[in-house]
Amino acid sequence: MSFYPPHRTLMGPGPSDVYPQVSLALARPTIGHLDPEFIRLMDEIKQLLQYAFRTDNELTLPISAPGSAGMEACFVNLIEPNDTVIVCQNGVFGGRMKENVERIGATAIMVEDSWGTAIDLDKVQAAAKQHPNAKAIAFVHAETSTGVQSDAKAICHIARQYGMLSIVDTVTGLAGIPVDVDAWGADAVYSGTQKCLSCVPGLSPVTFSDHAREVISTRKTPVQSWFLDMNLVMGYWGAGRQRAYHHTAPVNTLYALHESLTVLRDEGLEASWARHQLNHQALKAGLEAMGLQLLVAESDRLPQLNTVCVPDGIDEALVRQQLLKEFSIEIGAGLGQLAGKVWRIGLMGYASRESNVRSCVQALESALS
Ligand code: PLP
DSSP: OOOOOOOOOEOOOSOOOOOOOHHHHHHHOOOOTOHHHHHHHHHHHHHHHHHTTTTTEEEEEEEEHHHHHHHHHHHHHHOOTTTEEEEEEESSHHHHHHHHHHHHHHHEEEEEOOOOOOOHHHHHHHHHHHHHTTTTTEESSEEETTTEEHHHHHHHHHHTTTOEEEEEEOTTTTTOOOOOHHHHTTTTOOOOOOSSSOSSSOOOEEOHHHHHHHHHHHSSOOOOOOOHHHHHHHHSSSSSOOOOOSSSSHHHHHHHHEEEEEHHHOOOOHHHHHHHHHHHHHHHHHHHTTTTOOOGGGGBBBOOOOOOEOTTOOOOHHHHHHHHHHHOEEEEOOGGGGGEEEEEEOGGGGGGGHHHHHHHHHHHHHHHO
């Protein structure tokens, strides 16, 4: 029997609601991954990603796997065994970066901040000073587990100041808040398609600076992942017409990405950031009118991921179940240290719209009354 999923409004930490035109793009006829028309599509996707990331980086492409693969691609290509990496952690995903570093056989120097606060720049500066031989500083720009944004520009600047590479996770950031890869001077940046791009899950846009490319091409050891080795991937995604088979690209998913990036370009990055901010303000007003509080200080809040403190005496799982069953709205639970303590309400991409804010606030009011 065929599978027909229910219609949900996706207001959790991702995936977010997919643009209707993106779903339609998925159903277009599959063509070969070396078809000249497909190569033309790949070139357009690269340009659209350069626009989204605000970069001229030549090495800008979607990895054919989800955000975690984008993360892994940055680490396995830039870091070698016995290297040292400064890893900032203020939520779940900084912890995943540490895992990546250690599995390579490198050392992670952790800079920890409490969950719900931004990365402390003084601590990063102190760690760089104390470990001048570290090869890179890695951090999460938009922590999906807590709803916090950190100052990516300042952290990339510290990395440059100490001659280190910067590795930036902006899986939840891209298209929701300003991401400015060239102005930041960031070296390796990855994202995901299932958050503010409102595409289907399963791809990870990445971009590497020219300096990062040079580091990759002059490694002492081969990249231990064959699939994620950028030297090989570039044979397929690189400039020029001589594209060679590396892996079978997820053809239809790339149609979907092209469509969602076209939607973003047509709206304009600034307009997209402003829309995310506007709907966040509306949600905040609705939640506060109900007496609910946001976890994160106003200056550090992500407009696309709202972390709401669960009031005393409320069974948070029951509320989420009620929203799903009665209103077909998905919101997220807390992760890690914040499990049971918060809800995570996403207003990402296509899900960031006034009607969603209204129905979510009404549904929560009903569940909490
Ligand atoms: N980094 C951050 C900040 C994320 O929010 C996520 C997913 O939610 C990931 C990495 C991993 O992405 P994926 O689940 O697509 O592998």
